[in-house]
Amino acid sequence: MTKVKILIADDHQIIRDGIKGMLEDVKWIEILGEAENGEIAVAKAEVLNPDLIIMDISMPEKNGMEATEQIIEKQPNMKILALSMHDDERYIQKMLEKGAMGYILKSSGKQELIDAIQVLIQGKSYFSKEVSDVMMNKYMPARNSSSGKSHISMEPLTNRQLEILKLVADGLTNHEIADKLYISQRTVDSHRRNLLDKFEVKNTAELIKYAVQKGMVG
Numbered sequence: 001m002t003k004v005k006i007l008i009a010d011d012h013q014i015i016r017d018g019i020k021g022m023l024e025d026v027k028w029i030e031i032l033g034e035a036e037n038g039e040i041a042v043a044k045a046e047v048l049n050p051d052l053i054i055m056d057i058s059m060p061e062k063n064g065m066e067a068t069e070q071i072i073e074k075q076p077n078m079k080i081l082a083l084s085m086h087d088d089e090r091y092i093q094k095m096l097e098k099g100a101m102g103y104i105l106k107s108s109g110k111q112e113l114i115d116a117i118q119v120l121i122q123g124k125s126y127f128s129k130e131v132s133d134v135m136m137n138k139y140m141p142a143r144n145s146s147s148g149k150s151h152i153s154m155e156p157l158t159n160r161q162l163e164i165l166k167l168v169a170d171g172l173t174n175h176e177i178a179d180k181l182y183i184s185q186r187t188v189d190s191h192r193r194n195l196l197d198k199f200e201v202k203n204t205a206e207l208i209k210y211a212v213q214k215g216m217v218g
Contacts, residue, residue, distance in 0.1 A: 003030040004121055007048060009041035009067065010034075010056040010083070015106070019054060019083075022110040029117065038062025045071045045078065052079040052120055054113075055100065057091055065098050072099030079120040083113075089134050096209045102126035102171075119171045125205045126171040164191045169208055 006029060008016050016034050023029050032048045035041035039061040045053060053071065057064035068080050082095040082103040092103055102120050104112060108128050119126040167177045174192060178185040196202070199210045 003028055004052060004117065005030050005032045005048070005050045006117070007032050007041070007044055007050040007053045008034045009036075009038070009053060009059065009064065011036050011059040012056075015056070019113070022113060026114060029114075038064060038067030041067045042070045046074060049075070050078075052081060052117060054081050054083050055095075057082060057084040057086060057095065065094050068095060068098040068100055081116055081120055081126070083108075087130050087134055092131055092134060101205050103131045104128040105130055115171070123203075123205075124171065124173075125169070125208050127169050127208075129170065132166065132169045161191055161195060164188065165195060165207075168192065168195075168204060 006023070008019050008031065010016050010019070013036075016036075020031055023031065032050045033044050035044050037059045041053065041055065041059075041064075042062065055064045055068055059067070062070075064082065064084070068082075071078055071080065076099075078099075080100045080102075082092075082100045083106060084091060084095075084103070085106045086092075087105055095103055102116050102125055104116050104126070105128055107130075108116075112128060116126040116128075163181065164177060167180065172180065174185050174188045178188045181188075192204075195207055199207055201207050201210050
């Protein structure tokens with residue numbers, strides 16, 4: 001089995017050691033290296049070319065947002081998982097805008113970290129439940145804002161579409177969503193395609209990013 005190569009970027013040694021400790025017995029993961037600040041993260045990303053970077057946000061020299069932006073500019077297919085103590089929507093939104101595909105909190109456990117890595121490697125987005133709740137709860141009121149001028153704000157999503165969008169943000173697959181909502185996978189596929197068309201985006205990551213950027217989920 002091909003191993004997933006990971007770079008850990010965090011300015012605290014104890015955090016990096018903790019992440020390594022959680023992942024060291026996962027046979028399909030290989031820790032390529034570490035970076036104690038954003039500047040080093042950018043340099044090591046280019047030299048080591050990992051499959052995924054676990055990226056802290058608050059770091060010296062260059063913060064995680066700046067590092068993510070520079071890395072994605074050079075390596076647009078790089079998978080970046082934000083790992084942060086911040087559950088403020090401003091941090092979440094900025095990291096998604098810069099190119100991160102996932103966001104989990106430092107309070108997350110080992111299994112959630114492993115799950116997030118698995119999901120991102122498959123090319124999908126992953127957000128811890130707390131982050132998903134922040135995204136949905138903070139941005140839903142903006143749907144009815146009279147200041148919104150996009151065609152999306154004028155055509156709010158149905159309750160079912162909102163429900164599916166939240167589950168997509170939670171990292172569930174179409175099959176898992178179908179099972180959870182007791183509907184066919186074909187129906188979920190159709191709703192997901194409709195969401196992509198409505199937001200005029202190409203994939204799930206762009207769908208979530210666009211919804212966050214616009215301050216709404218519909």
